[in-house]
Every structure is written in structure tokens, then in C-alpha cells.
Amino acid sequence: MSKRAEDSLEKVASEVVVCTKCRLCDTRTHAVPGEGAKAAKVMFVGEAPGEQEDLQGRPFVGAAGKLLTELLEINRLSREDVYITNVVKCRPPSNRPPRKDELMACRPYMDRQIALLRSKVICPMGNSAIHALMNLDESVTSLHGVPFEVGEVTYFPMYHPAAALYTLSLRKDMEEDFKKLRALLDSLDS
Secondary structure, three states: OOHHHHOOHHHHHHHHOOOOOOHHHHOOOOOOOOEEOOOOOEEEEEOOOOHHHHHHOOOOOOHHHHHHHHHHHHOOOOOOOOEEEEOOOOOOHHHOOOOHHHHHHHHHHHHHHHHHHOOOEEEEEOHHHHHHHHOOOOOHHHHOOOOEEEOOEEEOOEOOHHHHHHOOOHHHHHHHHHHHHHHHHHHHHO
């Protein structure tokens, strides 16, 4: 049996919840592996769990998660249709951006999730996710809403929903990006 055949999203999750590969394990309440459809066409990847995510062990359940859910529903998607995770699986103290060693510690989990899901579209949300997944130094401001094809995967960078909570003018950009994402998904179906 191949290594990939033995791996599963459940196995990744079981490893994430007991992970001690970086210092974030010392301050977390719960690790947050990710959740959603096992055959999701689209995968949303944020930066790291926030306070509510750390408390509940689920991704995007706080205010930013409510906005993400709303934007999904407006565009005929549900949380059950997609897969949602973060590049770092434990909450950094005070919601600071993840450090390079923390990103590196979680990268094998992220790579396995990507390989197992085989989603057609991956949406890195925010600068940390864009930099980690796409190896680009450009900011979300210049990249959002523009698809990038890498092999059989299309990366579709977006603002992190939390950004629209702090800068209300970004909400319109996010709504437009979700419309573009819906059109991209529809084009993949035809």
C-alpha cells in the first residue's frame, strides 16, 4: 500500500491535535486542524486560529468566520461544500502573525491536506497564507481576486475576512472576489 493510500485527513487531524513541533503547543487550548468536505473543489486557507477557534478547536468560528460563511452562502456555497484550514494550526499568542519556524513546523500538515484533498482551487486568505503557500512576496492588495495556475491547481488569493471587519471598505472587494471565485468554480464544472 502506498504512503498516500495510508494517509487521511483524519490521520492528519489526529497528529495536529497532539503536535509539539513548535512553541505554540505551550499556549494553545486546542489545535485546529481544519474541517470540511473531503472532496472539496475549493480549499480556504487562513493565517492561524484566533481566540474563538482556539477555544472551540474549529476553524473560522469567530467574527471572521461568520463573514466567511455569509460570503460563501451569498455565492451558493456552504461550509460543508468547502475545506477550511490555516497555515498554522495553533493560535499564536495575542494573535500575532506566525513566525517562520511555526510556519515550517506546520507545513508538512498543510502539504498533506493539499495532497489529500486535491482541490481544484486553493484560496490563501491574507498575506501570511499567500506568502506561505505561493512563495510570493507581494501583498494581498496586489494579488487578491487574480487566479494563478500552478500545475493542476488554481490559487485564488483573497483578503482575510478579518481584514474586512477592521477596514470596512474591503468588504466590497471581498464580495467581488467571491463572485469571481464562483465564476471560476462554475467554469471548472463546464
